[in-house]
Amino acid sequence: MNSKQNPDSATASYTMGYSDEFLQLLDRRNAETNAAHLLAHLKPGMRVLDLGCGPGTISMGLAKAVDPGETHGIDMEESQIEIARAAAGAGGHRNAVFRTGDATRLPYEDSSFDAAHCHALLMHVPDTDAVLAEVKRVLKPGGLISAREMIGSSSFSEPAFEALADAWVTFAKLLEANGSHPEMGKELPRRFLEAGYSVIHGSASFEYFGTPEDVAFYHAFSVSWFFAPKTVEAAIKYGLATQEKFDNWRRLLDQWRDSPGAVSAIAWGEAIGRKP
Numbered sequence: 201m202n203s204k205q206n207p208d209s210a211t212a213s214y215t216m217g218y219s220d221e222f223l224q225l226l227d228r229r230n231a232e233t234n235a236a237h238l239l240a241h242l243k244p245g246m247r248v249l250d251l252g253c254g255p256g257t258i259s260m261g262l263a264k265a266v267d268p269g270e271t272h273g274i275d276m277e278e279s280q281i282e283i284a285r286a287a288a289g290a291g292g293h294r295n296a297v298f299r300t301g302d303a304t305r306l307p308y309e310d311s312s313f314d315a316a317h318c319h320a321l322l323m324h325v326p327d328t329d330a331v332l333a334e335v336k337r338v339l340k341p342g343g344l345i346s347a348r349e350m351i352g353s354s355s356f357s358e359p360a361f362e363a364l365a366d367a368w369v370t371f372a373k374l375l376e377a378n379g380s381h382p383e384m385g386k387e388l389p390r391r392f393l394e395a396g397y398s399v400i401h402g403s404a405s406f407e408y409f410g411t412p413e414d415v416a417f418y419h420a421f422s423v424s425w426f427f428a429p430k431t432v433e434a435a436i437k438y439g440l441a442t443q444e445k446f447d448n449w450r451r452l453l454d455q456w457r458d459s460p461g462a463v464s465a466i467a468w469g470e471a472i473g474r475k476p
């Protein structure tokens with residue numbers, strides 16, 4: 201557990217938690233790889249919002265792209281905001297501002313942002329429409345909403361041991377049991393349209409673990425997160441898996457890591473919408 205974790209400030213619906221292992225996954229992210237679809241639309245001077253910013257690794261790149269404009273990162277978890285503030289200070293990103301808050305009740309003025317982005321946030325918030333309505337309220341007319349969210353069913357590991365694919369299905373069901381949306385990445389354009397935005401961009405890409413170092417990281421991350429007692433207990437509690445299944449998956453995960461040419465990929469859908 202991260203020493204700065206505050207268990208009380210995380211809602212029960214957020215599945216991933218704030219362990220050091222999960223933070224190591226977020227640490228690998230940046231705006232160039234995780235918000236590439238949005239960067240071409242950002243210009244110096246814009247005011248940008250990053251919802252569910254976590255430790256802010258993506259927010260820093262957004263701040264660089266709009267400098268001297270500001271990027272505001274918001275997350276419901278204080279420990280994440282503290283990490284983001286420290287990183288902004290250390291990196292000299294004076295135009296990156298962070299605060300705690302709920303994406304369904306944004307503490308910002310109406311029509312006050314040129315663009316709002318979220319990465320792996322809509323998939324975790326049960327009430328998608330509430331977030332999209334709040335973003336619409338705080339965007340200026342003509343402002344952009346951007347999201348990159350997981351597509352669980354298109355994510356894979358190779359060699360594709362059938363039982364390991366079953367582990368992915370169980371992870372998706374665990375998310376759903378917590379009110380999350382593991383397929384949100386491919387629903388984005390429809391969700392944006394239903395919320396009253398026009399859609400100006402749609403794409404998909406993979407977070408790819410293809411080098412031996414990546415495979416070792418993905419294996420270690422899976423062991424520490426998916427096989428953590430908390431995750432195993434939750435899956436068993438919801439009737440999604442048994443201890444025997446987890447034991448088998450754990451064995452296969454080692455086999456996958458040791459297979460020549462092993463790769464794994466998380467699929468992401470991306471979309472940009474415009475407020476009328």
Ligand SMILES: C[S@@+](CC[C@H](N)C(=O)[O-])C[C@H]1O[C@@H](n2cnc3c(N)ncnc32)[C@H](O)[C@@H]1O
Pocket residue numbers: 214216226229251252253254255256257258274275276277280301302303304318319320321324325
């Ligand atoms: C998977 S992490 C993604 C962090 C970051 N965007 C990234 O991709 O590196 C999801 C983040 O969303 C935050 N979060 C979840 N529900 C939220 C809500 N309703 N309001 C604000 N933040 C929320 C969590 O605290 C967590 O830090």
